[in-house]
Amino acid sequence: MIKKILLLVCIAFSSIAMVAQTTVTGTVKDANTGDLLPGANIKISNKAVGTTTDFDGEFVLKVSETPPFTIEVSMLGYKTEKIEITKNNQKVEANLTENETSLDEIVVSASRTPERIMESPVTVERMDARAIKNTTAPSFYDGLENLKGVDVNANSLTFKSVNTRGFATFANTRFMQLVDGMDNSSPALNFAIGNLLGMSELDVNTVELLPGASSALYGANAFNGIMFMTSRSPFNDQGISFSYKYGITSQDAAGDNNFHDVSIRMAYAFSEKFAAKATLSYLKGTEWFATDYRNTRNGEYAVGDRSVNDYDGLNVYGDEVAVDLGGAVGRVSRTGYEERDLMKDYEAKSVKLNTALHYRPFGDDRLELIFNSKFGVGNTIYQGANRYNIRDFYLAQQKLELRGKNFFVRGYVTTEDAGNSYDSRFAAININRRWKSDQDWFTQYAGTYLVTGSHVAARAAADTGRLIPGTPAYQAAFDEVTADPSLVTGSRFQDQTKLYHSDVNYNFQELIDWAEFQIGGSYRLYSLNSNGSIFTDFDGPIDYDEYGVYTQMQKKFLEDDRLKFTASVRYDKAQNFDGNFSPRVSLAYAAGENKNDNFRASFQKGFRNPTTQDQYIGLDAGAAILVGSAPDNLDRYTSSPLNVSTAGQPFVGGPTTTLSGRLAYENSFSATSVQNGTPTASNSPLVKPEEVTAFELGYRGLVTAGESRITIDLSGYYNIYNDFISGKNVLVPFYGTVGDNSLSLLALQNGDFKAFQTYTNTTADITSYGASIGLNTKVLNGFDLGVNYTYAKFDFDQASDPDFEAGFNTPEHKVKLQFGHTNLFENFGFNINARWQNEFLWESTFLDATVDARTVIDAQINYTIPSLKSVIKLGGANLTGQEYFSAPGVGAIGSQYYLSWTINN
Incomplete structure (x- = not known):
């Protein structure tokens, strides 16, 4: 087709x-x-x-x-x-006349209606085609990190996660991304795809980013912020454009590797009524190798290197399988495999095809019908509870949209297939078990140690027959394990989940003249289909839905419409939860002779529904079993624990060999209390939507100092969170009832328990607050100079909920600098970006550790060749070569150099 x-x-x-x-x-x-x-x-x-x-x-x-x-x-x-x-x-x-400042740029996202960015009632960051041309980053998506208040965390070379105002994760379910109105997230795995399967740089029209809660207009998950990427219309931007980018990634662990990025865009208006476009992009490179082999324990770095008998390396997998052999032997872990031996060739790849047909029945923009079809397949690395090799991951979206000047109606379907993706940790665990069972391995280890008194000799004896990476036997076992979807024996993901979504919006501006009114709504249906490998859908797909409706009124007052009042409210209801109201009220006042001094204030509430995994996951991740807390999910997950001690006795209500998700919520100990030696019940209530109340003040204006014109954008915010969603670690005893002070405690003593992660809400008081300021001007007769600073902080009482990890995962201080000239001399321009941030604590199910402070410098020079309609760009990212980690466990990010040739864009 x-x-x-x-x-x-x-x-x-x-x-x-x-x-x-x-x-x-x-x-x-x-x-x-x-x-x-x-x-x-x-x-x-x-x-x-x-x-x-x-x-x-x-x-x-x-x-x-x-x-x-x-x-x-x-x-x-x-x-x-x-x-x-x-x-x-x-x-x-x-x-x-050249736009000397960005104050006259038009944005749509803040109020769902076109308005000067100067008059926006909330903070807006924006990137357009001109900014993309000048970006120093290897791609426009990487260049988002230079925007004020924006964090970009790198899972890998091709998978990056955008976030604002804290509480960042690689899945980043609190931040929404829309591409031409379509949610750019995996409906099953819950992470935003980023630009792995997103938009071609040649087709980008604008990128608008709203930091902070936006639920009043955009519903669930527009909690921490929302980003809108819009593509170019084939009516307005016609012709054939081509871009080729060649570069090198340089890292100590991986060496120097080539990458290629090729794109072509074709667009043509056949008449005033019909136009079409097609965009094809291909990228191939090598991922950043993850080689942090420091010892870990209990989710943190621990004392000891590979010589210790209970070594558990961060980027070594399979060594999580450990047993306390007692006596002089102590705790021993199996010999694991390094990540580099489990990721095949570390190939990063992305292939994207986007086609669109546009029809205007009246020959103008009063009414337009759009059919958009997107297909993408790619390889990348994703870090969640484990490190996942995402291979041949497929995502398709088809959209039908009818839009006019005052309304739109759209519907789309998202289909994904995990392809040949697999969990690297379970790949290592089950490769180990294919050549020798855990029982045999630990028995041989203990027996040899009792004879020799040497851990080195004991490990060597137990490792007899170990499969060595690079050998045919290892490769055969690897291929079998990564093709097996059962985590008991394999590591492959299965996923054919679908999402169906529809939106409608109508603006009454041509019917009502005293104010601007809008109404709208949305409906979404999830169809989870992992064949029981991720969710508890072993007996067929799990379907559930959610919907929302909203209205907004905007009215201007005073002379020259200097005061703008905006009020919005939205109601959302999800199948498994009570409904939520999300109001927003804002005031914007334009002062000054040319209305170039804009003051704004807003109050709004946002909310986030628990994700598909929060509700329906049923996955044994090794260290713990993850069980979602939807009411109909608690009894869908069951497992049979191994090695129940001979001292164990059956608990009332079932055999010792069966565990269920319900027990994790109703019969479990708090993991923290057990570690502290005071076992108490976990009391994990079922998860429900989380809420935020957000207050914001801001100023955006133009200040004239002599001949200099300085654009200032200043904002401050304060957020109060209720029912913050969190994962809590609990321990389920194989027998006894928690609180009986007998059998359940005996189960803990005998090691007859299993760790679960439950999905619930914290009762702790959580607040976050911050501020940002950006200054942009021209200096030295035409040079662009920009500097911005962002402050972010959060508070919560850990003692009120010891098992809760907030995962703020954001530096307190960030400074970004830009300096360049678009036309230093004829057809030649350059740009430099520098970013600094202080160290901060990263908390996740993978590891809790400090991320070091870093300074990163990117630069590019570009030359325009008018006769060839071409732009040549030479650039580099992280030019100092000082490698850094965006989070514990990911590959160290080295330098990236590129040379690109873009024609007719």
Whole structure:
């Protein structure tokens, strides 16, 4: 089907022409310098008909329209000029004024209606095609890290997680990403795909990012922030564009490796009514090797290296299997395998195809029907409770959308397939068990130690027959284990989960003139289908749904509409939970002669529904069994514990060999209390939505100091959280009732228990607060200078809930600097970005540890070749070569150098 669409597009490109009746000619110049501007866009207002200026800044526009009509002349970085055409063969001269600041940029995300970023009622960060051209990062998605208040955490080379205002994880379920209105998240694994299978850089129109709660308009999961990526319309941006990027990644552990990034975009308006586009991207490289072999225990770094008998290396897997052999032997762990031996070739790959058909029945933008189809497949590494090799991961989205000036109706379906993905930890555990069972291995170890008194000799004896990486026997076992979906014997993920989503929005601006009213709603249906390998869906897919409705009123007051009042409220209901109301109220006041001093204040509530995994997971992750707390999930998960001690006695209500998810919530000890020697009941209530109450003050304005014009963006926020969702570790005894002070305590003493992770809410009081300031100006006769600072902090009383880990995972201080010039001399520009952040604590199910402070410097130079419609860019990321970790357990991030050639973009 895709090949047929592309073939039709290519044939149409070469065969369709328009009949012209009116000719308009002219030139486009820079109003300040008088320089001719090649590549400026000229189009009829509200139509897709248009052309661009040539290398001499001249254009010829032939259209079927008869005068009078209006044309719009625009170019990135300049203000749009409208010119009235009153006769045929009219000659015009357009003089475009450069936007010296970003205050006149138009954003849509803050209020679901176009408005100057200056007048936005909440904080907005923005990136457009001009910023993408100037970014120093290897990709536009990496370049988001240079925006004020934005954190980007790198799982791997191709999988990066965007976050704002704290509580970051690699899954980052508190932050939403929308690509052309579609949720860019895995419906089963719950992580935002990032740009692994997202948007091609050639097709990016704008990126808008709202830090903080946005549930009042966007519903569940727009909790910490939301990012909107919009693509270019084939009506407005036509032609064929091509980009090729070649580079090298350099890391001590992995050495120097090549990467290639190729993209092509084709777009054409066949007529005023019909247009189409197709974008294809391919990226291939080598992941950052994860080689942190420090010993760990109880989720933290521990004393001892590989020579200790109970070694559990961070990026060594299989050594989590450990037994206390008692006496002089002590606790012993099996010999594990390094991650580099479990990730095949560490190949990073991404293939993306995006096609879209656009139909305008009236020949203008009053009404447009869009069918969008996206397909992607890729390899990457994801870090959650374990490290997962995501191989041949497939995601497809199909969207049908009808939109007009005042409304849109859209529906889309997301389909994913985990492909050949697998859990590296279970791959190591079950490779070990294929050549020797745990019982045999530990028996041989203990027997040899009792004879020799040497741990070295005991390990060597127990490792007799061990499969060695690189040998055919190891490879055969590896292939079998990674193809086996049972975590008892294998490590493969199975997943064919689907998500169905629909949205509707209507703006009454043409019916009501005293204020602007909007209404809207959404509906979402999950269909979980992992065949029991992730969720408790062993007997068929699990379906559940959620919906929401909202309304917003916006009214301007005072002279020149200087005061803008916005009020929104949304109601959301999920199948397993009570409904939630999310209100937002904001005021924005524009002061100054040109309304260039904007003060804003807002109050809003946000919420987040528990994820699919919070509700329906049923997964033995080795160190603990993860069981979701949806009411209908508690009895769906059962397991049979091994090695119940001979001293154990059956507990009332079932045999000693069966555990269920219900026991984790109703008959378990708090793990922390057991570690402290005072075992107490865990009392884990079933999970429910979490809520945040957010207050924000801000100022965005233009300050003139002599001949300098400085753009200032300042904001501060304070958040109060209720029912914060958390995972808690509990211990379920194989017999006895928790609180009986006899059998259950005997089970702990005999080691007859199993660790579970439950999904619940903390009762602890949690608050977070912070501020950011950004300054942008021009210095030294045209050089761009920008600097921003972000402060982020949170408070909570650990003693009130010892088992709770907040996972704030955000540095308290961040400073970012930008310096460059888009046209230092003819056709030549450059840009430099520097980022510094202090050390901070990272908490996760993988490991709790401190992330060191770091300073990162990126830079690029670019040269435009007008005769070839090309831009050549040479750049590098982390130029100092000082490797750093974005979180414990991931590969150290080294340097990345690239050379790119972009044509006709």
